[in-house]
Amino acid sequence: MEQFDYVVLGASHAALEALRAIRAHDSDGSIAVLDREARLPVSPTVLPYVVSGKRPEDRIALRERGWFDDLRVDYRQQAHAAALDSAHSRLRLADGSEIGYGKLLLATGAAPAVPPIAGLSDVRFHVLRTLDDALALREAGRSAGRAVVLGAGLVGMHAAENLARAGARVTIIEMRDQVLPGYFDATAAARIQAAFHDNGVEVLTGRRVERVAPRAGGCTVQLDGGDPCDADLLLVAAGVRPEVSYLAGSGVAVERGVVVDAFMRSTAANVWAAGDVVQTPSFFGDATPAGGILPDAVEQGRTAGMSMAGDPGVQAYPGGVSLNTYGFFGRRALSVGRDAPQQGGADWEVLVRGGEGSDAYLKIVLRDGRLQGVFGVDVLFDPGIMWELILRRVELGARAKALLEDPQDAARALMSGLWR
Amino acid sequence: MSATPTIAFDAARCDGCGHCMNACVSAKSSDAHRAQPRIQILRDDESGRWGIAQCRQCGDPRCASVCPAAALEKGDDGIVAWDGERCVNCLICTAGCTFGGIAFSAAEGHVVKCDQCEGAPQCVAACTRGALRYVTTANLYNRWGDLEDLFVPGLGGCQGCNTELIMRHTLRRVGSNTVLATPPGCIPGMGSVGYNGMLGCKVPVFHPLLTNTASMLTGIRRQYKRKGRNVTALALAGDGGAGDVGFQSLSGAAERGEQILFICVDNEGYMNTGAQRSGSTTYGAWTATTPIGESARGKTQDAKNLPLLMMWHGCEYVATASTAFMEDFYAKLEAALDASQRGFAYLHLYSPCTSGWRFPSASNIEVARKAVETNFAVLWEYRRDQGLKLSRDIEDPAPVTEYLKLLGKFRHLDATQIAHIERHVAEQAQVLRELARMHPREGRQVVGHQSDLMAVDLDQ
Ligand SMILES: Cc1cc2nc3c(=O)[nH]c(=O)nc-3n(C[C@H](O)[C@H](O)[C@H](O)COP(=O)(O)OP(=O)(O)OC[C@H]3O[C@@H](n4cnc5c(N)ncnc54)[C@H](O)[C@@H]3O)c2cc1C
Ligand code: SF4
Numbered sequence: 103m104e105q106f107d108y109v110v111l112g113a114s115h116a117a118l119e120a121l122r123a124i125r126a127h128d129s130d131g132s133i134a135v136l137d138r139e140a141r142l143p144v145s146p147t148v149l150p151y152v153v154s155g156k157r158p159e160d161r162i163a164l165r166e167r168g169w170f171d172d173l174r175v176d177y178r179q180q181a182h183a184a185a186l187d188s189a190h191s192r193l194r195l196a197d198g199s200e201i202g203y204g205k206l207l208l209a210t211g212a213a214p215a216v217p218p219i220a221g222l223s224d225v226r227f228h229v230l231r232t233l234d235d236a237l238a239l240r241e242a243g244r245s246a247g248r249a250v251v252l253g254a255g256l257v258g259m260h261a262a263e264n265l266a267r268a269g270a271r272v273t274i275i276e277m278r279d280q281v282l283p284g285y286f287d288a289t290a291a292a293r294i295q296a297a298f299h300d301n302g303v304e305v306l307t308g309r310r311v312e313r314v315a316p317r318a319g320g321c322t323v324q325l326d327g328g329d330p331c332d333a334d335l336l337l338v339a340a341g342v343r344p345e346v347s348y349l350a351g352s353g354v355a356v357e358r359g360v361v362v363d364a365f366m367r368s369t370a371a372n373v374w375a376a377g378d379v380v381q382t383p384s385f386f387g388d389a390t391p392a393g394g395i396l397p398d399a400v401e402q403g404r405t406a407g408m409s410m411a412g413d414p415g416v417q418a419y420p421g422g423v424s425l426n427t428y429g430f431f432g433r434r435a436l437s438v439g440r441d442a443p444q445q446g447g448a449d450w451e452v453l454v455r456g457g458e459g460s461d462a463y464l465k466i467v468l469r470d471g472r473l474q475g476v477f478g479v480d481v482l483f484d485p486g487i488m489w490e491l492i493l494r495r496v497e498l499g500a501r502a503k504a505l506l507e508d509p510q511d512a513a514r515a516l517m518s519g520l521w522r
Numbered sequence: 523m524s525a526t527p528t529i530a531f532d533a534a535r536c537d538g539c540g541h542c543m544n545a546c547v548s549a550k551s552s553d554a555h556r557a558q559p560r561i562q563i564l565r566d567d568e569s570g571r572w573g574i575a576q577c578r579q580c581g582d583p584r585c586a587s588v589c590p591a592a593a594l595e596k597g598d599d600g601i602v603a604w605d606g607e608r609c610v611n612c613l614i615c616t617a618g619c620t621f622g623g624i625a626f627s628a629a630e631g632h633v634v635k636c637d638q639c640e641g642a643p644q645c646v647a648a649c650t651r652g653a654l655r656y657v658t659t660a661n662l663y664n665r666w667g668d669l670e671d672l673f674v675p676g677l678g679g680c681q682g683c684n685t686e687l688i689m690r691h692t693l694r695r696v697g698s699n700t701v702l703a704t705p706p707g708c709i710p711g712m713g714s715v716g717y718n719g720m721l722g723c724k725v726p727v728f729h730p731l732l733t734n735t736a737s738m739l740t741g742i743r744r745q746y747k748r749k750g751r752n753v754t755a756l757a758l759a760g761d762g763g764a765g766d767v768g769f770q771s772l773s774g775a776a777e778r779g780e781q782i783l784f785i786c787v788d789n790e791g792y793m794n795t796g797a798q799r800s801g802s803t804t805y806g807a808w809t810a811t812t813p814i815g816e817s818a819r820g821k822t823q824d825a826k827n828l829p830l831l832m833m834w835h836g837c838e839y840v841a842t843a844s845t846a847f848m849e850d851f852y853a854k855l856e857a858a859l860d861a862s863q864r865g866f867a868y869l870h871l872y873s874p875c876t877s878g879w880r881f882p883s884a885s886n887i888e889v890a891r892k893a894v895e896t897n898f899a900v901l902w903e904y905r906r907d908q909g910l911k912l913s914r915d916i917e918d919p920a921p922v923t924e925y926l927k928l929l930g931k932f933r934h935l936d937a938t939q940i941a942h943i944e945r946h947v948a949e950q951a952q953v954l955r956e957l958a959r960m961h962p963r964e965g966r967q968v969v970g971h972q973s974d975l976m977a978v979d980l981d982q
């Protein structure tokens with residue numbers, strides 16, 4: 103049986119950052135990176151741009167082979183983890199071979215969640231997570247007259263825009279009563295939704311798909327209490343589930359994802375996990391959505407890598423803060439942090455500018471004078487600085503007004519003084 | 523990975539004139555578009571201070587880590603470069619960066635960031651107030667890094683002490699054609715002379731008495747010369763071994779103009795034997811022999827100014843340096859090494875002592891910097907033919923108390939003692955100011971005398 107000091111599963115954002123962190127501290131330990139794909143790693147985030155044709159598929163690799171060579175990492179493709187035996191520190195691959203590890207990182211990300219809709223398994227539908235998915239969708243989009251997208255999250259919205267640009271008549275169906283729920287409030291969502299409407303995309307919110315049925319060249323989607331709608335192309339973008347199929351009976355606890363502590367250690371000895379595969383705790387310690395985004399995967403990957411290598415500089419992962427940079431039809435929407443709860447109480451403060459009809463929308467949420475969230479449509483600011491201000495629990499005091507007026511400059515000026 | 527140049531910003535000097543931003547716009551605009559400045563100067567009304575948003579060319583760039591298209595990469599030149607052919611305009615880099623270093627430019631239609639204008643940053647050139655500096659110190663570190671480290675790994679200093687830095691950097695530059703003397707003190711304590719019969723460095727090293735370092739080096743240097751070999755005679759001594767117990771031999775060698783490079787690492791006391799006072803200990807400071815008690819309030823005498831005393835010997839070269847200002851230290855080491863081939867060169871380095879001065883081990887460079895910024899330790903340079911020159915502006919120093927409060931050895935000071943130290947610091951600064959004002963003509967001797975001849979005489 104082959105044996106490595108470190109084995110990293112997956113070769114995407116969390117894994118790559120962990121590799122760097124491990125090598126930064128341990129220059130000698132043997133490392134293997136196992137990826138199920140038969141090609142250089144590609145970020146799921148870049149896939150919408152492959153679907154739209156903006157980027158050719160051969161110019162999007164996250165790393166070249168030489169990068170792994172330089173780090174003296176044994177990078178293997180088509181190495182699909184099938185089962186983990188954490189009691190014996192052993193991993194079984196799909197081809198039957200076994201690999202032993204000193205320390206293991208699970209960075210296998212997530213897979214599209216397929217909702218329990220009657221008839222879905224009988225029709226051909228698309229998802230978007232891997233390059234193969236993107237190529238198939240790009241191909242299908244070229245000839246689709248009518249496309250239906252299930253889910254108005256970031257993936258669904260991106261894909262819908264691409265399909266519309268490719269010439270399809272697109273309908274987005276969202277269960278909840280606004281697009282991009284969780285990232286933007288209803289006002290912001292309405293602005294975004296209007297742009298889709300203006301570009302000929304039909305958006306149906308608060309609607310549920312009852313059933314789908316095959317039809318020549320496509321399928322028919324039956325909505326609750328409404329007419330059926332025909333689709334040449336059906337895209338299911340109803341969220342993700344962690345990629346944990348190989349963890350059954352492994353001794354690694356999984357809830358909404360792999361359960362980890364602040365140093366990304368799983369419940370099994372010598373097993374760490376990072377990225378979309380993890381059940382990310384919220385920085386705010388509440389039910390705000392956390393994880394499932396690229397910057398979090400990177401942060402967690404670094405924390406895991408440093409912890410695995412025993413780097414004394416490692417700091418506890420502070421918890422996830424939702425963070426999104428969303429571009430639509432040449433415009434931009436940015437969201438960082440959390441919105442105020444419905445029954446917030448006196449410690450919450452919400453500052454808003456730009457209602458309906460104005461040229462920009464901005465919302466700033468504070469609690470006890472500290473930044474909790476910033477949400478903007480057609481307003482630019484630096485999400486990275488806002489993120490840092492939230493993590494540091496910086497008291498904004500009188501600066502809140504300036505922040506509402508000019509979030510970019512005010513936050514930069516404040517942050518500049520905080521850096522030394 | 524090697525270190526690379528950075529653009530440093532000093533908020534206290536910035537008046538928000540915006541020349542830097544205009545220069546950036548000019549540098550980056552084309553006929554097709556007016557560029558968005560890659561440097562932003564912004565006012566924080568609350569603090570009344572100017573702030574900056576500009577790419578720091580991070581060693582560990584987060585913008586690049588989060589880019590899903592591998593469009594950002596740190597190159598060997600240190601610049602985190604953006605590749606427009608790969609960028610998909612997702613703006614995730616702006617979420618990765620916490621400095622506002624990369625931002626979307628509506629006019630240009632994509633994210634933009636500073637690239638330091640191929641080594642000639644236009645913003646820095648446009649700044650008339652010294653608020654922006656193009657710091658190329660990193661190049662020096664790289665050059666030093668390429669030189670062989672002539673001390674063995676694993677010197678055993680106290681945590682956070684800067685002496686190891688001084689020793690290793692000095693010997694790297696001075697090189698292997700050296701005979702090194704390290705009299706009793708922290709430096710041999712750290713292992714320069716080795717342990718268990720094994721040498722601590724890769725050049726001939728010896729351990730003179732505390733009293734005779736300069737005399738022994740004199741003899742060795744002359745003996746080599748007689749045999750037709752030109753070696754660098756280098757001493758790395760503490761302040762006691764230089765200025766107190768070792769002073770007669772030091773003074774003699776300096777006065778005779780021996781061709782020696784004598785480096786004093788001044789930690790203001792006999793620190794490796796348990797922190798006893800020395801002639802360099804500051805007035806009021808706690809040491810093991812100047813304790814704090816019912817009547818005792820620390821040292822009752824002022825420190826003597828050893829580098830000035832050395833200057834009055836008319837040495838070939840005398841300078842003070844600090845590890846908080848490495849560029850300056852490197853330049854002075856260079857000059858001292860050169861001068862030591864002609865006569866006596868003396869370099870005085872401030873070495874805050876983490877254990878004996880009682881401050882956290884992470885703050886050594888901070889303490890060293892404050893000492894300089896408060897004029898507690900003034901950086902200057904003396905050449906026999908040019909007189910004394912201040913290495914940095916000493917007008918407008920930070921209050922001395924900013925330095926004193928960093929150190930546990932001063933914790934007990936009362937107002938009278940603080941006033942005493944403040945007065946002393948001001949007086950010393952005044953003396954140096956006056957000396958620097960003498961503006962001697964190039965090539966004319968100011969203090970001291972020609973000693974080469976005698977040295978040669980004795981060589982015969
Ligand atoms: C279309 C789309 C758009 C997105 N847009 C954004 C966005 O704009 N902003 C944002 O922040 N986030 C976005 N995301 C989310 C972001 O891509 C993920 O959060 C991020 O990729 C998570 O990184 P990861 O390393 O945890 O997992 P992944 O990127 O999912 O990588 C998992 C890795 O594990 C490998 N793997 C999986 N199973 C196995 C196995 N059994 N054996 C071996 N290898 C295995 C895979 O091949 C892959 O290398 C988007 C996601 C999608 C799908
Ligand atoms: S853009 Fe920001 S994160 Fe990237 S190198 Fe510059 S300062 Fe660092």
Ligand code: SF4
Binds near residue numbers: 588590591612616633
């Ligand atoms: S905007 Fe361009 S450079 Fe920035 S993260 Fe996206 S692809 Fe990378």
